[in-house]
Amino acid sequence: xxxxxxxxxxxRQSEAFRATMAQLSLLLVATVCAxxxxxxxxxxxxxxxxxxxxxxxxxxxxxxxxxxxxxxxxHRDAAETVKSLAWQYMVHGGPFHSTVRDPxxxxxQQLEEHLRGLRRIGWKEPSREPGTTPGVDAVPxxxxxxxxxxxxxxxxxxxxxxxxxxxxxxxxxxxVRKDIYLRDRVLxxxxxxxxxxxxxxxxxxxxxxxxxxxxxxxxxxxVVRSAGIASGWDLSGLLAASAATGVAWVETRRHHPLSYxxxxxxxxxxxxxxxLSQSVTEERWPQAVAETEHLMxxxxxxxxxxxxx
Numbered sequence: 301x302x303x304x305x306x307x308x309x310x311x312r313q314s315e316a317f318r319a320t321m322a323q324l325s326l327l328l329v330a331t332v333c334a335x336x337x338x339x340x341x342x343x344x345x346x347x348x349x350x351x352x353x354x355x356x357x358x359x360x361x362x363x364x365x366x367x368x369x370x371x372x373x374x375h376r377d378a379a380e381t382v383k384s385l386a387w388q389y390m391v392h393g394g395p396f397h398s399t400v401r402d403p404x405x406x407x408x409q410q411l412e413e414h415l416r417g418l419r420r421i422g423w424k425e426p427s428r429e430p431g432t433t434p435g436v437d438a439v440p441x442x443x444x445x446x447x448x449x450x451x452x453x454x455x456x457x458x459x460x461x462x463x464x465x466x467x468x469x470x471x472x473x474x475x476v477r478k479d480i481y482l483r484d485r486v487l488x489x490x491x492x493x494x495x496x497x498x499x500x501x502x503x504x505x506x507x508x509x510x511x512x513x514x515x516x517x518x519x520x521x522x523v524v525r526s527a528g529i530a531s532g533w534d535l536s537g538l539l540a541a542s543a544a545t546g547v548a549w550v551e552t553r554r555h556h557p558l559s560y561x562x563x564x565x566x567x568x569x570x571x572x573x574x575x576l577s578q579s580v581t582e583e584r585w586p587q588a589v590a591e592t593e594h595l596m597x598x599x600x601x602x603x604x605x606x607x608x609x
Contacts, residue, residue, distance in 0.1 A: 301411075301461055302386070304426040305379035312372035319363045320552045324545045326356040331541040339533060367422075374423040377598050381414045382461060384593045387485055389462065390469040391477040393589025398582075403470070404459045411461060474582045481589065486573045489596055490566060497562035504555035507546055514543035557605035564604050568595045 330352030337345035388394040389407050396403050415423070456462065469480060518539035525534055550556070572592045580588045594600060 301425070302379050302382040305375045305382065308426045309372050309375035309379055312368045312375060315366070316363075316368040316372055317552070319359065319366070319368060321549070323356055323359040323363065324548055326352050326359060328541060328545050330356060331538055335534065335538045370422070373598070374418050374421060375426070378415060378418055378423060380596070380598050382411065384597065385410055385414070386461070386463075386466055387481065388589055388593060390466050391481045391585075391589060392470065392474075393481075393586050394593065395586070395590075396470075397586040404456070404462055407462060408459060474585070478576070478585070482573065482577055486569060486576065486592065490569050490573065493562045493566040493569065497559050497566060500555045500559035500562060503553065504550065504559055507550045507555065511543045511546035511550070514539050514546060518543060554605060557607075558601075560607070561601045561604035565595055565601060 330349045333345050333349035333352060336342065337349055385407060389396045389403060392398050395406060395410060400406055469477060472480075518536045521534075521539055522536035525536065569592070572588070572595065576588055576592065
């Protein structure tokens with residue numbers, strides 16, 4: 301389930317970004333054509349700009365009907381939920397502590413409870429969606445050295461999401477489970493969130509500089525035209541549209557809020573790593589793991605991103 305939902309999330313994410321880029325590109329090209337048509341008094345360019353504006357509207361309708369962003373987020377939530385539950389099951393974290401009577405049954409129950417909410421908003425298991433190709437390997441968005449959801453096949457048809465690797469780790473002593481969790485889960489996610497925060501910060505800086513430059517050029521063009529220095533061309537509208545396109549793309553990619561959120565998650569994980577490695581006893585371990593997993597849930601990142609926007 302992790303692998304299939306991860307692949308679908310990646311596909312829908314790419315679709316959402318491509319569709320938004322196409323819509324913004326059509327709008328910008330239409331503005332270029334309208335500017336040229338006004339300057340050259342061309343009916344052909346006027347008709348072309350009208351056609352492109354119409355295509356922009358159609359693209360927007362298609363985007364709304366496809367709901368690629370909503371499906372992307374739902375599949376990402378499902379994938380990360382499965383991964384988080386798998387890790388908690390393996391290392392005796394959260395509700396899967398050492399004294400639980402039926403950890404396998406509890407895993408199925410917890411998974412169903414988490415997925416029930418996603419089904420209400422239209423999520424479906426990828427194997428049931430049209431056009432799905434079962435068994436296709438996915439490239440995880442968050443690579444881990446130990447991939448609990450896909451390293452091995454399940455050995456019990458009653459529990460299809462519990463793999464042999466998960467059972468093997470769960471049977472190990474506390475010290476070994478603790479080392480595996482710190483090394484292959486926490487440290488890996490520290491690296492992932494740190495890299496994503498830096499990447500988002502750089503992208504935000506580049507796009508902010510570009511939109512600021514375009515806005516300044518639009519202001520300059522408007523001042524020059526109002527002074528009668530370059531009355532033949534009116535580039536202020538085109539430059540303003542270009543700046544607006546850049547702002548819309550930044551908002552779509554959420555560079556600023558995600559940089560903020562990923563940095564905060566990394567700080568929280570660094571604190572949890574110190575706590576887990578130094579002061580957590582076996583009795584306190586399940587709760588500490590649950591707190592650590594909560595930091596890595598997509599819903600938590602989205603919540604933090606709201607304050608970083």
